[in-house]
């Protein structure tokens with residue numbers, strides 16, 4: 836596997852993010868988190884930024 840394809844895989848890798856409002860854990864793409872794109876909680880619909888909530892883990 837080349838370095839580049841490894842990076843792409845990391846971008847697509849799902850990361851569990853815990854919603855700051857309802858504590859629902861949802862899968863978000865790692866690439867989105869790195870870009871600090873707005874995330875939507877599928878449970879309560881809250882929009883939040885990854886940098887506002889680093890309750891992120893395996």
Ligand SMILES: [Zn+2]
Nearest residue numbers: 854857876879
């Ligand atoms: Zn939520």
